[in-house]
Each structure stands twice: as structure tokens, then as C-alpha cells.
Amino acid sequence: MLAVQTLNEYAQTxxxxxxQFHRDHPFESGISKAELHHKFKKNLEYSVFQTILVQLQxxxxxxxxxxxxxxxxxxxxxxxxxxxxxxxxxxxLKKDKFRTRKREEYSELLLIPRDLLxxxxxxxxxxxxxxxxxxxxxxxxxxxxxxxxxxxxxxERNKELKLTDFKNLLGTxxxxxxxxxxxxxxxxxxxxxxxxxxxKNS
Numbered sequence: 001m002l003a004v005q006t007l008n009e010y011a012q013t014x015x016x017x018x019x020q021f022h023r024d025h026p027f028e029s030g031i032s033k034a035e036l037h038h039k040f041k042k043n044l045e046y047s048v049f050q051t052i053l054v055q056l057q058x059x060x061x062x063x064x065x066x067x068x069x070x071x072x073x074x075x076x077x078x079x080x081x082x083x084x085x086x087x088x089x090x091x092x093l094k095k096d097k098f099r100t101r102k103r104e105e106y107s108e109l110l111l112i113p114r115d116l117l118x119x120x121x122x123x124x125x126x127x128x129x130x131x132x133x134x135x136x137x138x139x140x141x142x143x144x145x146x147x148x149x150x151x152x153x154x155x156e157r158n159k160e161l162k163l164t165d166f167k168n169l170l171g172t173x174x175x176x177x178x179x180x181x182x183x184x185x186x187x188x189x190x191x192x193x194x195x196x197x198x199x200k201n202s
Contacts, residue, residue: 010044010052011052014052015071017036018030019071022070022074025122027119027120027122028122028123028125028126029065029074029076029126029127031069031070032069033053033064033069037049076123085112085120086120086123089110089117090129090130090140092110093138094140097143097171097172098139098147098170098177098180099171100137100176102136103121103138128141131144133180133183134179137179147184150169151169151190151199154169160193161181161190161196163178166197184197188200
């Protein structure tokens, strides 16, 4: 068991990391627990690290939302113009579904600088409105949900899914289908079995 003084020192270090993260990434809702643990740079078991986070949360010194940690007073506020552009961007992502464009193409489409688009993507990712898969493929949360629902319906009638089946389900190409099915593998919704996928725990 760590001494109270040591715990307090660790807690202050974590709060300091959060302050710096918010300064460096103002458009992100918070830092992931894994990244925060990595930045902590102390030989500390993850379970003890989690205990410190819970203590800080109970003391209202940090806020934890899903897997992300932030300071309680941290918020992202877009001005009216940026918010309008953001909604336009999300609408385009929804339209593109499973054949989304590159960042520079969205930047040109929306007539905005690339750095603004990057900030909006960080904002959207923090809100859970969009996902970034396989390096830099963008998908709206609605598209991810649609893909999952399509898989569920498919497995109601079939035991195995080939990549070709998945491509046909979504009307997309291998470029997009592979990262998407690997994402569902990572969620343990599907499981790879040789050249096919099966429904996990089916």
C-alpha cells in the first residue's frame, strides 16, 4: 500500500498532466486512461493507477467519462460559425457512409483550412460523433451503428461471414471493409476464424 503522501504526490502529477494536455489539445474532451498512464512514467501497477483516478474523481478533482479523463472545468466551446461548419462536416460523413473521403478532400469541400478541420475532427471524436479507423479513415457514429446492425441481421441467417459478404452488405470496398470488420473484432462483437468471421459468443 502506498503512503498517503506518495498518493497525494501522484495525484498532483496526474492533475499536472491533465492541465498540460488541455493546453496542448483544447479540442479534445480528455485524455485516454491508457495515454495518461503512459505519460505518468512511473513504475506503477495499472490497478493502483486506477485507484488514484477513482480517488481524484470522488474528490471532484477530475472527471472520467467512459475511457477519457479530464479536469472538471474543461469544456470545448465552438463559436457559432465553427459549430455550423462542424454540423456540415458530420452531415457529409453521414452521406458518405462507408466510402468516406480523405481529410484534405473534406477541407476543400467545406472551404475551410486543414487545421480547422483537424480541430473539428478532434472535437467530434471526443464527443463520440465520429470514429477514426485504420490510421485515418473517418466514419460517423451512425455509419458504425448501421454496419453493426447489418452484421447482426446477417448473422441471424448465416453462421459465417466472408469479407466479400461484408463488402456487399455495406456497398463498399476492401479499403473500408477491412478496418471496419477489424474494429468489430476489437470490440469482440465478431471473431476471426481463418478466412471468415463468426459472431462472438454465438
